[in-house]
Amino acid sequence: MTDLPVGRRERKKAATRQAIADAALRLFLEHGYDRVSIRDIADAADVSTTTLFKHFAGKEALVFDEDQAREAELVAAVRERDAGRSILDALRHHVLDTWLPVAEHAQAGEFNNLVNSTPALRAYGERMWTRHTASLGAAIAEDVGVDHDDVACVALARFVLEIPALTRDRRNRTAAVETIFDILEQGWEPPGKPAPRP
Incomplete structure (x- = not known):
């Protein structure tokens, strides 16, 4: 044969x-x-x-069937970004280009309800995100030349990975994603605080 x-x-x-x-x-x-x-x-x-x-x-694993591909794409967004592009800008575009279409899929609501209402799936999802945090944090740390478990790099990875959950139910998801990345890049200011005068 x-x-x-x-x-x-x-x-x-x-x-x-x-x-x-x-x-x-x-x-x-x-x-x-x-x-x-x-x-x-x-x-x-x-x-x-x-x-x-x-x-x-x-x-x-049948529910999270694209888990390994998503993890690889996150790491690639950092490692394979264009010269001159910052890590945060690469991750911003990755989230906008890959997560928003998933969030707008017709079955997204049903899928989220399935996961949230099933303890075994919630626990599996949390372990998956923890692993993604370690992988993404290590890729960021490697890029900037620090230890793989550097707390600042791990924290940044975790913040980025929380963006889908934080923005899922927002009316304007794109604006919400942009707002969070603006905070990560520029720091947090209290909402409604007037811009400093020149």
């Missing part, structure tokens, strides 16, 4: 992974996370449970 070309094999794996994740989310939203089994998801995606576990470590 002839092996599939790498490109085709990878596309097939990606399509299978996406089909599993889509089936899982649909079932979770329809029936609730706790009422759906791994077998239910495998059957809905027309794969074996063995195949499912080749793509996902566990049931929670």
Whole structure:
């Protein structure tokens, strides 16, 4: 038997992974996370449970199926930014370009309700964000030449990662994201305080 070309094999794996994740989310939203089994998801995606576990470590990972890609994109936003662009400016554009479309997706509200109403998913999400904080903080620290656990770099990473939660329910999410990045770049001033006179 002839092996599939790498490109085709990878596309097939990606399509299978996406089909599993889509089936899982649909079932979770329809029936609730706790009422759906791994077998239910495998059957809905027309794969074996063995195949499912080749793509996902566990049931929670099915909900956060883009977790590793998002983490890699965050780190790349720092490491691969254009020469002369600041870290904060690169992260600002990354959040605006990648998170806002997700927040405006038709299923965003249902997805957030699913996660917020399911203790196992809330806990998994928190562990995921903690890991993202460590990775992003390390990338920032490496860029500026300090230890990977430098508290200022870790704090900046954490603040950036909190932006989706802080702005999710705002009427104008773009303006809210911009406001938070302005605070990170320029410091905080009490709201309504008049600008200093020249």
